[in-house]
Amino acid sequence: xxxxxxxxxxxxxGIIAGAGPVPRRLIQACRDAGRPLCVVAFEGQTDPxxxxxxxxxxxxxxxxxxxxxxLRAQQVGELVLAGPIKRPSLSEVRxxxxxxxxxxxxxxxxxxxxxxxxxxxxxLEEEEGFRVVGLDQLLGGGPLRPGPLGRHRPDALAxxxxxxxxxxxxAVGRLDIGQAVVVQQGTVLGVEAIEGTDAxxxxxxxxxxxxxxxxxxxxxxxxQERRVDLPTVGRDTVAGAASAxxxxxxxxxxxxxxxxxxxxxxxxxxxxxxxxxxxxxDPDPAx
Amino acid sequence: xxxxxxxxxxxxxGIIAGAGPVPRRLIQACRDAGRPLCVVAFEGQTDPxxxxxxxxxxxxxxxxxxxxxxLRAQQVGELVLAGPIKRPSLSEVRxxxxxxxxxxxxxxxxxxxxxxxxxxxxxLEEEEGFRVVGLDQLLGGGPLRPGPLGRHRPDALAxxxxxxxxxxxxAVGRLDIGQAVVVQQGTVLGVEAIEGTDAxxxxxxxxxxxxxxxxxxxxxxxxQERRVDLPTVGRDTVAGAASAxxxxxxxxxxxxxxxxxxxxxxxxxxxxxxxxxxxxxDPDPAx
Numbered sequence: 001x002x003x004x005x006x007x008x009x010x011x012x013x014g015i016i017a018g019a020g021p022v023p024r025r026l027i028q029a030c031r032d033a034g035r036p037l038c039v040v041a042f043e044g045q046t047d048p049x050x051x052x053x054x055x056x057x058x059x060x061x062x063x064x065x066x067x068x069x070x071l072r073a074q075q076v077g078e079l080v081l082a083g084p085i086k087r088p089s090l091s092e093v094r095x096x097x098x099x100x101x102x103x104x105x106x107x108x109x110x111x112x113x114x115x116x117x118x119x120x121x122x123x124l125e126e127e128e129g130f131r132v133v134g135l136d137q138l139l140g141g142g143p144l145r146p147g148p149l150g151r152h153r154p155d156a157l158a159x160x161x162x163x164x165x166x167x168x169x170x171a172v173g174r175l176d177i178g179q180a181v182v183v184q185q186g187t188v189l190g191v192e193a194i195e196g197t198d199a200x201x202x203x204x205x206x207x208x209x210x211x212x213x214x215x216x217x218x219x220x221x222x223x224q225e226r227r228v229d230l231p232t233v234g235r236d237t238v239a240g241a242a243s244a245x246x247x248x249x250x251x252x253x254x255x256x257x258x259x260x261x262x263x264x265x266x267x268x269x270x271x272x273x274x275x276x277x278x279x280x281x282d283p284d285p286a287x
Numbered sequence: 288x289x290x291x292x293x294x295x296x297x298x299x300x301g302i303i304a305g306a307g308p309v310p311r312r313l314i315q316a317c318r319d320a321g322r323p324l325c326v327v328a329f330e331g332q333t334d335p336x337x338x339x340x341x342x343x344x345x346x347x348x349x350x351x352x353x354x355x356x357x358l359r360a361q362q363v364g365e366l367v368l369a370g371p372i373k374r375p376s377l378s379e380v381r382x383x384x385x386x387x388x389x390x391x392x393x394x395x396x397x398x399x400x401x402x403x404x405x406x407x408x409x410x411l412e413e414e415e416g417f418r419v420v421g422l423d424q425l426l427g428g429g430p431l432r433p434g435p436l437g438r439h440r441p442d443a444l445a446x447x448x449x450x451x452x453x454x455x456x457x458a459v460g461r462l463d464i465g466q467a468v469v470v471q472q473g474t475v476l477g478v479e480a481i482e483g484t485d486a487x488x489x490x491x492x493x494x495x496x497x498x499x500x501x502x503x504x505x506x507x508x509x510x511q512e513r514r515v516d517l518p519t520v521g522r523d524t525v526a527g528a529a530s531a532x533x534x535x536x537x538x539x540x541x542x543x544x545x546x547x548x549x550x551x552x553x554x555x556x557x558x559x560x561x562x563x564x565x566x567x568x569d570p571d572p573a574x
Contacts, residue, residue: 168462175455177475188464191478195494203490207482 012036013138014076014130017046018083022232024050025259026082026139038074040067045085061085064099068128079130080138081121081228086194121228135230141261144277146253150265152274154248157212160186162250165217166280173221179231182246184214197233201240213247219280220255234259238267238275248274255280299323300425301363301417304333305370309519309546311337313369313426325361327354332372348372351386355415366417367425368408368515373481408515422517428548431564433540437552439561441535445502447473449537452504453567460508466518469533471501484520488527500534506567507542521546525554525562535561542567 013030017023017039023046030037039046039056051058057070071079095102102123124130148154154162165183168191172178178192182204189207192200197218208214218231233251241249249268251258256277258264268275300317304310304326310333317324326333326343338345344357358366382389389410411417435441441449452470455478459465465479469491476494479487484505495501505518520538528536536555538545543564545551555562 168464171458171462172478175458175475177455177478188462188480190480190482191459191464193475193477193494195477195490199490203482203486207480 012038012074012076012078014071014074014079015039016079016081016085017041017050018081018085019045019047020083021047021234022135022139022257022259023047023082026080026135027054029139036075038070038076040070042085046083050083062095062099064102065096068098071130077131079124079132080135081132082135084196084229084232135232136257139257139259141258144251144253144256144258146277146279149258149261149275149277150269150273152248152269152272154215154250154274154276157185158215158247158274161215162217162276162278164188165215165250166219166278169217169219170222170280173219176221179221180216180218182214182216182244184209184246185211189214197237198240201237201244201246204246205244208245213245216241216246216249217251217278218249218256219252230257231255232257232259234264235267238264238271238273241273242271246273248276250276250278253277253279299325299361299363299365301358301361301366302326303366303368303372304328304337305368305372306332306334307370308334308521309422309426309544310334310369312546313367313422314341316426323362325357325363327357329372333370337370349382349386351389352383355385358417364418366411366419367422368419369422369426371483371516371519422519423544426544426546428545431538431540431543431545433564433566436545436548436562436564437556437560439535439556439559441502441537441561441563444472444499445534445561448502449504449563449565451475452502452537453506453565456504456506457509457567460506463508466508467503467505469501469503469531471496471533472498476501484524485527488524488531488533491533492531495532500532503528503531503533503536504538504565505536505543506539517544518542519544519546520551522551522554525551525558525560528560529558533560535563537563537565540564540566 013035015023015026015037023039027037027039027050037054039051039054041051041056041058043058043060055074057067059066121132125132161183164186165181168181168183168188169179172181172191178194180192180197180200182189182200187209190200190204197216201216204214216237218233220231231252233249233256237249265275300322302310302313302324310326314324314326314337324341326338326341328338328343328345330345330347342361344354346353408419412419448470451473452468455468455470455475456466459468459478465481467479467484467487469476469487474496477487477491484503488503491501503524505520507518518539520536520543524536552562
């Protein structure tokens, strides 16, 4: 309740910016909507072009006091995490005293991605009075319903690969390893860990079996805080899948951000790839 | 019993040769022991130098009739599978009628690595009268007991990474994905699927976090036929782990082939890496 009460006095949006193009897209969307914003950028993580021409702070992940002071000075009421933040080693974090106090409190949960980021989100809401919103609420294009998004449809073999991919992705997600897997003809070609989906697709290009191409399946980790690390796909993902010889992508209904959805669907259509949203409990895309 | 009865009349060893240097090592070991042998080599899989100067057949995986005729002509009584055979797509197999009959009988189990190779082993024993022996019985250097093999020991952080690696490797093995994982400071840097351990290590070199280096954990898949796909490490694995900035390797006690064990342990010692055998149910290496 404190967060909701505080919002009218601090209407700005604070963007906690990870790597890649997503923070920049969000900045553009906010500008188009006339919404005030500022950006917290992290050395070694955020792309420098992300913060051109916007109020921003360059800092490090451990500088909790500096970050909070900046957000308050910028009249921020809502926060959003945009773009992947690769987990740094503890020595890179160099916690200030507020961060150290926080680490001490959350203890060993800090050693899991989801534990750490989820704990930070809860602390920002409950203790600091910000409202943390999901990236899909700001950039989403509406809820993602199960079924095909574009022109192409998975055939029976691709549907079997999707089922196997969902089984494997859920299992590796439960172990807090990664979100994405590539399956071809029932064989798991690759599993994403910290290298990211683009690197996974790049290496699968060299691993493909002959015969019908495989599928990329990307799901959220079952226990993850979706406001923190929403599975994201876009045109780059479609291009990577096409280069790897895949026949399509399956993403999680409701739990996926498709960046520039119309363009991404058009890219899949043009490349001859299917793009389907699946319920992770029921992987058969509805016709 | 048929296999044991038949053995005296057909004393030769048939080596079903996959990729890499292991088949060549086995040929040398047999020659040193004066044992007659022949090699079945597969196009696109076996290294051509493997079959220099030995009786051999170049063939394809689906040519069951040709392979059996060759083994009988060579008076083979025992068979061993040496070196990784990457699973081909069904179109590459082009089964002859004996292979087709076999595929028809085992049905969808053929679509899992372990199911297919395990079924082939059982058929070779029960129906064809060969005795299939484990590679470790011929090349092993004795049973691998839990504990460190070389001079170096994992510290507490490395032991925690080994425990996490065992947990993850068992789970991905149970899903029939792969045998090896790399863990650093509790984070899974990479999971092996069909790319193999050397490729996994090569990409982890670019993914390492700063701070203390990670560990490679390599275990057999719980359900796998160990005579078919024994987890194997050697000097190349040690060199790859060193290049990736790892601090050591953990392999499965009893369930791992260490090629050229003395040289491999010496390489780990020289590189400053630990090499420990762990019980996959009890990952703490005994002191």
